[in-house]
Amino acid sequence: MLPFILKRLGLAILVAFTVSFISFSLLFLSGDPAAALAGETASGEDVEAIRVLYGFNRPMLVQYGEWLVQALQGNFGESYYFKLPVASLIADRLSVTMTLGVCGITFALLTAVPLGVAAAIRPNSIIDRVALFLSVAGQAMPSFWFGLILIVVFAIKLGWLPPSGATTWRHFIMPTIVLGYYAMPAIMRLTRAGMLEVLSSDYIRTARAKGAGEGRVMFKHALRNAIIPVVSLAAVQMGFMLGGSIVVESVFALHGAGYLAWESIARNDLPTVQALILIFSMFYIIFTFLADVLNAWLDPRMRSS
Amino acid sequence: MTRHTETPLLSVRGLTLDIPLPSGVLHAVRGIDFDLHRGETLCIVGESGSGKSLTSLAIMGLLDKNIQRSADQLDFNGIELTTASKRQMRALRGDRIAMIFQEPMTSLNPAYTIGDQLSEAMRLHRNVSREKARARAVELLEKVGITAAESRLGQYPHQLSGGLRQRVVIAMALMCEPELIIADEPTTALDVTIQAQILSLLVDLTKEMDVAMILITHDLGVVARVADKVGVMYAGELVETGPAGDVFGTPMHPYTRGLLRCIPQPGKTERGQPLGTIPGIVPSLVGAVQGCAFRTRCPHAVDACRGAIPEQGAAPHEFLCIYPDGAASAEGEMT
Incomplete structure (x- = not known):
């Protein structure tokens, strides 16, 4: 198991460096950063002065090295627009997004996995139909619309929950449901399909032939094998959610990282965009790594590969 | 064969399995009877689809939900399996009745160690400590001829x-010292060289531990070597049952004779001589089946074969054919 973990870790670090280089290069791909900084009315000399001031005239690799050393220390430069350190700007926003992301994926997993298992145990039963209906509805409904419906019903008509903001845990209930429900259908269907396949396999019959009860057959023998692809999918969705959902954050006025990313792109605030891309990618890399380790623990065959 | 005065360990009477299909009811197993005594090996032979595997699953209570099981009697050691509760069946399975399946490559759970899977049945039924179950597992792994048994557990x-896995599966079936083992084509999926090893291992162990065995196979060579009793299945019926010597020595049902002609016999079958085949195909078992199901392929079929066929012969050698003597003499000329 340890060699496997080390190998995956090495790979993850390699990917992280590649991603960091790409996100650094964005600065140059999007045109002359000095000209962008100086503004449209600046003269040639001004642009040149800015180029020297910010060090854009040096070789790209040198600049990358410098940027990376700074980034590793948590220093991502200063936002062009807010004139604040990018790191503190993001840290503020990220706590909202992380809370929402963790709640969202938890909600998705807690609804999708039991539903998927129940649907697979009794295919074509009422539970299966309900699960299918919920997943189709979840896939078909746009998040912004579902979010607005929830606000109308629970915040305005019933007055149970606050319609927007991020100050108490109650503010997170509706966003969690909207974000989690978006991820639920895929997880549910994958769980159901995996369980159906595993339940028809020979080793399940073997377990029954040993006298194992249904609960033991379902959860000890079947679910452990069926959940393996779900882990990989959940990791990707977790990364996606921690990248912030611009739609959900906008609807509920949660000023999270997703919203910040959208603002920064609109304002050409490159240091912020760069840092966000790097952080979002790191989330993906970390969760993919964790999913690999979890899968290797679940399925011994993966450890040797 | 000296034990027929005892009450049988397993007594099956009128076992019927029906599968409702959109096109009608498939009568997969149609009223079969047999007895199995302690320590005996019964081989059930027959071609694919004749109902052999379903019969074994019916005894285990592991049929798919859509299959309807009925029987006049399905008695295991005084327990009527047709009326036993789920809990009772669970208590029997893996403890007093064990099963060995065909596919060693897929019949073990890929996520758990050999040790865990071997210990499971014993931990479920015997309430023993982990250490005790593992000690028993090591003992049995050694018995089935696996070296370095201790380290295999992990x-x-x-x-x-594949061969090692099937040895593990056999050891797994023996963990709780069952009285009956049902082995459904345990060697079919293995290399030919391994088949004989695994089979003799299985037979030796069942003899040594005095376990009764139902061995399902379509390999008549296997049957000739290991069976005390033989049951020949055709289209959901046991068309001939009896002591192995009798069935092989004086086969009465034309289907049994046909099967026997399909295997080469050293000394009898000449080089270059084509092996026998049974012309025709198995009839559909969907809808009502009347008379002898083999009559469309039987060279000796007469009008009476369309009617109900009463059991012929005397226990222990019984068969379902009304014209065995004529068939025997007619075929005597052919072979």
Whole structure:
């Protein structure tokens, strides 16, 4: 198991460096950063002065090295627009997004996995139909619309929950449901399909032939094998959610990282965009790594590969 | 064969399995009877689809939900399996009745170690400590001829070859010292060289531990070597049952004779001589089936074969054919 973990870790670090280089290069791909900084009315000399001031005239690799050393220390430069350190700007926003992301994926997993298992145990039963209906509805409904419906019903008509903001845990209930429900259908269907396949396999019959009860057959023998692809999918969705959902954050006025990313792109605030891309990618890399380790623990065959 | 005065360990009467299909009811097993005594090996032979595997699953209570089981009697050691509760069946399975399946590559759970899977039945039924179950597992792994048994416990199925896995499966079936083992084509999926090894291992162990065995196979060579009793299945019926010597020595049902002609016999079958085949195909068992199901393929069929066929012969050698003598003499000329 340890060699496997080390190998995956090495790979993850390699990917992280590649991603960091790409996100650094964005600065140059999007045109002359000095000209962008100086503004449209600046003269040639001004642009040149800015180029020297910010060090854009040096070789790209040198600049990358410098940027990376700074980034590793948590220093991502200063936002062009807010004139604040990018790191503190993001840290503020990220706590909202992380809370929402963790709640969202938890909600998705807690609804999708039991539903998927129940649907697979009794295919074509009422539970299966309900699960299918919920997943189709979840896939078909746009998040912004579902979010607005929830606000109308629970915040305005019933007055149970606050319609927007991020100050108490109650503010997170509706966003969690909207974000989690978006991820639920895929997880549910994958769980159901995996369980159906595993339940028809020979080793399940073997377990029954040993006298194992249904609960033991379902959860000890079947679910452990069926959940393996779900882990990989959940990791990707977790990364996606921690990248912030611009739609959900906008609807509920949660000023999270997703919203910040959208603002920064609109304002050409490159240091912020760069840092966000790097952080979002790191989330993906970390969760993919964790999913690999979890899968290797679940399925011994993966450890040797 | 000296034990027929005892009450049988397993007594099956009128076992019927129906599968409702959109096109009608498939009568997969149609009223079969047999007895199995302690320590005996019964071989059930027959071609694919004749109902052999379903019969074994019916005894285990492991049929798919859509299959309807009925029987006049399905008695295991005084317990009527047709009326036994789920809990009672669970208590029997893996403890007093064990099963060995055909596919060693897929019948072990890939996510758990050999040790865990071997211990499971014993931990479920005997309430023993982990250590005790593992000690028993090591003992049995050695018995089935696996070297370095202790270290195998920590291995996973994918680290073992097919032959080794089937040895593990056999050891697993023996964990709780069952009275009956049902082995459904336990060697079919293995290399030919391994088949004989695994089979003799299975037979030796069942003899040594005095376990009764139902061995399902379509390999008549196997049957000739290991069976005390033989049951020949055709289209959901046991068309001939009896002591192995009788069935092989004086086969009465034309289907049994046909099967026997399909295998080469050293000394009898000449080089270059084509092996026998049974012309025709198995009839559909969907809808009502009347008379002898083999009559469309039987060279000796007469009008009476369309009617109900009463059991012929005397226990222990019984068969379902009304014209065995004529058939025997007619075929005597052919062979």
